[in-house]
Amino acid sequence: MRLPPIAPSDITAEQRGLFEAMTAGVAAKYSSFITTREDGALLGPWNAWLHDPVLGQAFWGATQAMTKERRIPDPARQIAILAVGAHFGAAYEIYAHGAVAIGKHGMSEARIATLAAGERPVDLDADEAAAFDVTRALLRGGPLPDPLYGLAVERFGQPGANELIYLVGHYCFVSMTLNGFAITVPGSPA
Known part of the structure; x- marks a missing residue:
């Protein structure tokens, strides 16, 4: 893993809103696989997006739209x-x-x-x-x-x-x- 997971205690002010949105969204949607480290740090693509919160917000927005607008089974x-x-x-x-x-x-x-x-x-x-x-x-x-x-x-x-x-x-x-x-x-x- 090239970008270390960011512990909640290490989240910057710039990352805070995205971290909270992704943590809540991921927890609400996924329970069948591991999405966070024991200390609450995000894993998967969400951790990478958190490292670049400006672009990460755009990527998270696209992900949310793809999740919300389900038209196929x-x-x-x-x-x-x-x-x-x-x-x-x-x-x-x-x-x-x-x-x-x-x-x-x-x-x-x-x-x-x-x-x-x-x-x-x-x-x-x-x-x-x-x-x-x-x-x-x-x-x-x-x-x-x-x-x-x-x-x-x-x-x-x-x-x-x-x-x-x-x-x-x-x-x-x-x-x-x-x-x-x-x-x-x-x-x-x-």
Whole structure:
């Protein structure tokens, strides 16, 4: 980990508002994986954003908007997020969203392992399959092929197709944050 977690007692005045917002938001949303150190320091991408509170506030705002405006079913969202994390080898992302997918949606460990390996699980429903296929096409680069764009609109409506595209881009950014700062899974060797 290249940026050390910041203990609550070491938070600066400039970081205080962002720290409080992220701590409350993360605690309200995630209970199935470790998001803080024992002393309350944030882990994951939130710690990195806290080190640069001006940009971190913008990144947190985008994250909050992506969380608030859910137009596609959450299992399909988790499939897309895990496919992005696998593409970039972002360990914390796979750890965190794997825990969400298992805990909140009852996805099997085998399905998470398949996604983490960058493969398409055979048991995806139609929404999950569309999310996976669109995500993988976007990750290959270039324009999203018309048939896949049409599938996203058909499955999720135009607002949902928009959300899926934004979601993939957002989690590419989160993966870059995690990988750039070498953010590992809690308890794993640095």
